[in-house]
Amino acid sequence: xxxxxxxxxxxxxxxxxxxxxxxxxxxxxxxxxxxxxxxxxxxxxxxxxxxxxxxxxxxxxxxxxxxxxxxxxxxxxxxxxxxxxxxxxxxxxxxxxxxxxxxxxxxxxxxxxxxxxxxxxxxxxxxxxxxxxxxxxxxxxxxxxxxxxxxxxxxxxxxxxxxxxxxxxxxxxxxxxxxxxxxxxxxxxxxxxxxxxxxxxxxxxxxxxxxxxxxxxxxxxxxxxxxxxxxxxxxxxxxxxxxxxxxxxxxxxxxxxxxxx
Numbered sequence: 001x002x003x004x005x006x007x008x009x010x011x012x013x014x015x016x017x018x019x020x021x022x023x024x025x026x027x028x029x030x031x032x033x034x035x036x037x038x039x040x041x042x043x044x045x046x047x048x049x050x051x052x053x054x055x056x057x058x059x060x061x062x063x064x065x066x067x068x069x070x071x072x073x074x075x076x077x078x079x080x081x082x083x084x085x086x087x088x089x090x091x092x093x094x095x096x097x098x099x100x101x102x103x104x105x106x107x108x109x110x111x112x113x114x115x116x117x118x119x120x121x122x123x124x125x126x127x128x129x130x131x132x133x134x135x136x137x138x139x140x141x142x143x144x145x146x147x148x149x150x151x152x153x154x155x156x157x158x159x160x161x162x163x164x165x166x167x168x169x170x171x172x173x174x175x176x177x178x179x180x181x182x183x184x185x186x187x188x189x190x191x192x193x194x195x196x197x198x199x200x201x202x203x204x205x206x207x208x209x210x211x212x213x214x215x216x217x218x219x220x221x222x223x224x225x226x227x228x229x230x231x232x233x234x235x236x237x238x239x240x241x242x243x244x245x246x247x248x249x250x251x252x253x254x255x256x257x258x259x260x261x
Contacts, residue, residue: 034072036062038086041079045129050080050136077141084137084146087126090244091119092153097240099156105164106217107233110209110226112157114237116186117205120193122241128190154179161216170216182212202229 040061044053055066055076073079098111119127130137137146158179164170186208193204209227214220225231 033064033068037064037069037072038079038082039125042083042129043125045080045083045133046125046127050076050133078144080133080137081144081146083126083129085144085149087123087130088146088149088153090123090126092149092156094240094244095153095156097244098237099160101236101240102233104169105160105167106169106213106222107226108160109164109216110213110233111237111240112160113182113186113209113212114205114234115241116182117189117193117208118201118237118241120189120204121195121201124195131187131190134187154183157183164216169218171218173216178216185212200229202234205229205234 037058040058041053044057053076055069058069059066069079073082094115095112098115099108102108102111140147158175161170161173161175161179165172165175189204193201195201206227206229210223213223213226217223226233228234
């Protein structure tokens with residue numbers, strides 16, 4: 001793996017790492033400290049982008065040395081890979097739960113679409129960080145285990161569309177192209193959606209569901225119910241996000257995966 005972003009701790013920084021453990025300010029190699037670093041990194045990437053994020057600012061905010069970050073993650077590349085993996089692990093858990101709880105491909109697709117837009121509020125820092133760096137994450141240097149999780153998520157989504165076509169509920173479409181167009185439409189929302197804006201996220205999600213399902217459904221009678229921001233399908237999607245909130249980003253596991261361990 002490339003060592004871009006690697007910083008070897010100086011003698012002073014090594015001393016700070018030891019002092020952090022001794023005086024209770026830090027606890028290297030624990031899930032708490034790893035997660036703190038990952039969460040702060042994620043917020044900076046969301047606000048500034050990957051190129052504008054550096055170890056110095058993270059260390060200063062957390063009151064640790066840059067060497068402590070290296071101790072947990074090694075390189076900036078590995079931190080981004082850990083962000084990728086932890087984000088996709090949470091999204092895949094939610095998507096599987098939505099598919100499990102809703103009946104048939106029509107409701108399942110509607111639930112997934114409601115969730116797509118709700119991510120602009122739910123887990124927002126990680127969503128914006130992931131979406132603004134989605135092109136960079138295609139590079140194998142950054143992909144790590146997140147690449148397979150992302151492939152699993154995409155396949156789940158495509159399986160739902162394919163099932164809808166087989167059942168006669170959806171028009172025959174090119175599933176790979178259609179799925180990428182839908183993902184593209186939702187993943188650029190971070191560039192214009194504002195959580196404190198005029199339109200609440202639930203209403204924007206309803207418009208998105210109406211737009212996508214309206215182009216796929218053979219019969220549109222149920223479309224108002226499926227898109228309803230206060231309807232049962234939207235409610236199931238919302239509950240699934242809440243129920244999966246306990247799915248830890250698991251910073252230590254993501255670190256090991258990013259490091260190829």
